[in-house]
Amino acid sequence: MRTTTKVMAVLITLAVAVCGWLASALPTSAAALTEVTGFGANPTNLRMYEYVPASVTARPAVLVAAHYCGGSGPAMHSGTEFASLADRYGFIVVYPSVTRSSLCFDVSTPGALTHNGNSDPAGIVSMVQWEIQHRNADASRVYATGLSSGAMMTNVLLGDYPDVFKAGAAFAGVPFGCFATTDGSMWNSTCSSGNLIKTPQQWGDLVRAAYPGYTGPRPRMQVWYGTNDTTLNYANFGEQLKQWTNVLGVSQTPALTDHPQPAWTRTRYGGTGVTAPVEGISVEGGTHNILASGMAAMALDFMGLTTGGPAPTPTPTPTPTVTPAPGACRVAVTTNAWNTGLTATLTVTNTGTAPVNGWSLTFTLPAGQAITSGWNATYNPTTGKVTAANLSYNATLAPGASTSIGFQATHTGDSAKPTAFTLNASPCTVA
Numbered sequence: 001m002r003t004t005t006k007v008m009a010v011l012i013t014l015a016v017a018v019c020g021w022l023a024s025a026l027p028t029s030a031a032a033l034t035e036v037t038g039f040g041a042n043p044t045n046l047r048m049y050e051y052v053p054a055s056v057t058a059r060p061a062v063l064v065a066a067h068y069c070g071g072s073g074p075a076m077h078s079g080t081e082f083a084s085l086a087d088r089y090g091f092i093v094v095y096p097s098v099t100r101s102s103l104c105f106d107v108s109t110p111g112a113l114t115h116n117g118n119s120d121p122a123g124i125v126s127m128v129q130w131e132i133q134h135r136n137a138d139a140s141r142v143y144a145t146g147l148s149s150g151a152m153m154t155n156v157l158l159g160d161y162p163d164v165f166k167a168g169a170a171f172a173g174v175p176f177g178c179f180a181t182t183d184g185s186m187w188n189s190t191c192s193s194g195n196l197i198k199t200p201q202q203w204g205d206l207v208r209a210a211y212p213g214y215t216g217p218r219p220r221m222q223v224w225y226g227t228n229d230t231t232l233n234y235a236n237f238g239e240q241l242k243q244w245t246n247v248l249g250v251s252q253t254p255a256l257t258d259h260p261q262p263a264w265t266r267t268r269y270g271g272t273g274v275t276a277p278v279e280g281i282s283v284e285g286g287t288h289n290i291l292a293s294g295m296a297a298m299a300l301d302f303m304g305l306t307t308g309g310p311a312p313t314p315t316p317t318p319t320p321t322v323t324p325a326p327g328a329c330r331v332a333v334t335t336n337a338w339n340t341g342l343t344a345t346l347t348v349t350n351t352g353t354a355p356v357n358g359w360s361l362t363f364t365l366p367a368g369q370a371i372t373s374g375w376n377a378t379y380n381p382t383t384g385k386v387t388a389a390n391l392s393y394n395a396t397l398a399p400g401a402s403t404s405i406g407f408q409a410t411h412t413g414d415s416a417k418p419t420a421f422t423l424n425a426s427p428c429t430v431a
Contacts, residue, residue: 031087033077033095040126043118044106047097048127049073051083052135057090061141061305062131064094064124064157064165066150069104073097076150081296089306091141092131096124107152108179108186114160115211120153121160128164143303144168147291148232151224152179155240158219159207159247167275169222169299171291172229174236175243177206194233203239204246218247222279222302224295226286241280245269248277260298260391263373274301274393293345293406294375301393328352329423331361332431337415342369345406346388347431348423350397356424358395361388361405364420368412376405386418 036048052060063086067076073095077083086093098105098120105120106112112119131137144165146154151173158168159176175198178191190196198206208214221244225237245252250270257267263284270277279302283290300306332347346363350356361377363386370383377388394403421428 031083033074033083036127036130039130042123042126043111044120044123045099046120046123046127047073047099048130049077049095049097050127050131051077051086051093051095053083053087053090053092055087055090056092056135059136059138059141061091061143062094062128062137063091063303063305064096064128064142064144064146066096066105066124066144066146066153066157067098067103068146068148068150069102071103071147071150076147080147080291081293082145085296085300085305089300091305092135092137094124094127094131096120096127102186104149104186105153105156106186107149107156107174108181108188110180112156112160113177113180113206113210115214117160121157124153124157125161125164139164140166141304142166143305145170145296145299145303146173147171148173148288155221155243158221159210162211162214162218163216165219167220167222167303169224169302170240171224171295171299172226172232172288173223173240174232175203175206175240176210177203178236178239191236192232194235197235197239198242200242200246200252203243207243207247220248220275220277220279220302222281222299224281224283224290224299226283226288226290228285229288229290231288237280237282241267241269241278244278250277261373261375261378275304276302292375293343297376297393306393328426329421329428330431331363331421331423331428333417335415335417337411340412341408341410342415343406343408344418345404346418347402347404348397348428349402350399350423351429353399355399356397359390359397359424361428362386362420362422362425363388363418365409365418366411366414366416368414369409370411371407371409374405374407376403379407382409385420 031054033049033051039048065076065082076095082093111117128142132139142165144154144157151170154168154170155173155176158165174191178196179188181188223240227234254267256272265282267280268276328351330349330351335342335344371379379388
């Protein structure tokens with residue numbers, strides 16, 4: 001029991017650290033987080049928080065964002081990008097909050113691993129149903145995501161309620177049923193250490209047993225993991241992929257393998273498009289604190305939350321580059337520096353009257369700075385005069401539209417902001 005307590009303490013400490021860092025780097029959303037009470041059946045006394053943007057779509061989608069061990073709904077709201085993305089795309093975010101002493105979700109007991117059971121998943125589904133009934137939310141567009149304990153819950157929600165959830169994205173979780181226990185501890189060391197290995201069929205059977213007789217469609221799954229995760233062993237990345245490829249009836253051989261960032265390896269199963277049935281992103285050198293800025297946007301792309309419905313598989317076609325007139329772009333820069341490192345967030349706005357279809361943002365780093373990783377763009381080279389090029393999902397900037405990109409860098413003393421911004425070779429003003 002002492003070992004379990006120590007491991008859970010590490011899990012809590014690591015997750016709190018990453019979410020604290022993200023909270024300092026994220027913009028404040030316009031709307032407010034609100035607690036909802038009396039939302040329906042709630043066997044484990046969860047608390048429900050909702051974030052409804054100032055402007056939502058006519059029938060908004062619902063995203064459940066589940067917190068890490070030791071966290072809460074409000075902490076997940078303030079420490080991640082899901083609320084600011086909800087502002088952009090008009091969906092509702094539900095943040096369930098655990099009240100038991102561990103502040104970890106129950107992903108272990110029989111009541112948690114059963115459709116219409118008597119534990120946390122049942123309460124979370126009540127929250128979703130409340131949103132459908134009271135916010136005119138679209139019951140056909142309900143999604144789940146989470147970090148650590150919340151990623152485990154994401155696996156459980158998709159397994160228990162394939163009739164409710166359309167897709168999910170799990171950041172550093174374990175397969176459905178992996179954490180099952182019989183001793184009441186709610187901690188499974190065999191699973192956390194990566195020693196619970198099953199065949200794809202065995203993992204799939206655990207999911208199917210949660211809702212016997214169900215023959216409808218199954219939700220798609222995206223899995224994120226760091227190769228240096230010492231809290232929940234990296235082996236759980238592959239076990240999740242085995243489970244969900246089996247559940248969805250697709251080959252375990254990737255249909256596509258690419259590298260959205262140099263340290264990331266992305267594999268897609270059963271399709272090559274953005275909304276493939278199963279997707280895995282392995283982050284070389286990544287730790288348990290895997291959820292970093294920019295990843296949430298990729299999760300939304302996978303789930304289909306950045307459009308009015310699931311995006312079709314894109315067919316690559318050449319698109320002309322429209323170069324804005326001089327001064328037709330604006331860049332706002334924020335940085336967060338420490339000892340020998342920093343992060344920078346760049347918000348690029350097309351202030352011209354014509355759309356930009358494909359962009360390259362060039363800027364100059366101060367001497368001694370070197371980019372080590374980035375998000376929402378590719379960066380080349382990593383020092384001096386750098387060019388950040390769009391990714392597939394943010395290539396187009398309509399007049400007045402903005403996109404946010406960023407990077408992490410080392411420095412030798414000068415942590416100043418980059419300068420001399422040009423967009424497609426046209427100078428930009430700096431906000």
